[in-house]
Amino acid sequence: MLCLISCVLNYMAWVVGWVTLVVVTLKVVLGPVYFESLRGRAFAYFMEYLAKEELRKSLQQSKIDLFSSMKLIKSSDQELSKKNALNILEIGVGTGMNLEFYPAGSRLHCVDPNQAFEVYFRRECLQKAAHLDPDIRFVAERGESMPSVADSSVDVVVTTLVMCSVTHLDQMLREIRRVLVPGGKFYFLEHVGHPSGTWRRRLQNVLSNSGFWPAVFDGCVLNREVEEVMQTGGFSQVDCRSGLLLDTQMQPTSAPLSGAALVNPFVYGELTK
Numbered sequence: 001m002l003c004l005i006s007c008v009l010n011y012m013a014w015v016v017g018w019v020t021l022v023v024v025t026l027k028v029v030l031g032p033v034y035f036e037s038l039r040g041r042a043f044a045y046f047m048e049y050l051a052k053e054e055l056r057k058s059l060q061q062s063k064i065d066l067f068s069s070m071k072l073i074k075s076s077d078q079e080l081s082k083k084n085a086l087n088i089l090e091i092g093v094g095t096g097m098n099l100e101f102y103p104a105g106s107r108l109h110c111v112d113p114n115q116a117f118e119v120y121f122r123r124e125c126l127q128k129a130a131h132l133d134p135d136i137r138f139v140a141e142r143g144e145s146m147p148s149v150a151d152s153s154v155d156v157v158v159t160t161l162v163m164c165s166v167t168h169l170d171q172m173l174r175e176i177r178r179v180l181v182p183g184g185k186f187y188f189l190e191h192v193g194h195p196s197g198t199w200r201r202r203l204q205n206v207l208s209n210s211g212f213w214p215a216v217f218d219g220c221v222l223n224r225e226v227e228e229v230m231q232t233g234g235f236s237q238v239d240c241r242s243g244l245l246l247d248t249q250m251q252p253t254s255a256p257l258s259g260a261a262l263v264n265p266f267v268y269g270e271l272t273k
Helices: 002-030 032-072 078-082 115-128 169-179 201-208 212-216 227-230
Strands: 087-091 107-111 137-139 152-158 179-193 235-245 248-251 266-272
Touching: 032 115, 032 152, 032 179, 032 235, 032 248, 032 266, 087 169, 115 137, 137 266, 152 169, 152 235, 201 212, 227 235, 227 266
Parallel strands: 087 107, 087 152, 107 137, 152 179
Antiparallel strands: 179 266, 235 248, 235 266
């Protein structure tokens, strides 16, 4: 058994090493600007054609549960409040997999650092956003700096599967507090690292710290820790839960887990300004 484990680990190290070498070589040959543009387009294509439907299926129920309280929020905008609609900002909107969960008539402002997502996002809007205000904005910005969004201008901020690629979480949380109206809500659903000291966490550390996983998945790291940042982020109320996504259901972190489960566990909930 030990021999088998050693062989598997050696093979993984070989794969990680070669992929990292190829990525570094391409970055040198193509130049960092063109390489990042190419990687962004490749990742957007991957998310649209290879990952979107599987993610939609696996996260559907978790999102229904998470966003169910959104319909209880009253907008600070009187016109929207009369329609039970909201001003919503989604950070890292990607291909637009959350559109269907937003209250009818809501105004949506989206930011994403990857401009290549916009073509797929607009296509998704045609299919899933007929119930929203038609003036949906997409701006190529990072969550750590959003000059396109005014102070105290949105009722709700949403991120799903975004914090794994955010380098400065504290700065993004400051930006979220800045743009939220008093009493506004920040909804999140994010994958994080396994507990320290476990073999799954060590595997996440190797794949992330080697640069392999971030290079392939557009900056994503598997060993991100966000709960402490949430607790100290300056919000008046913090509701931060954790669980394991097994098949299509969120289960307690004590649930039996098989395999490497690289994109697990999850934290989710809402923060109130």
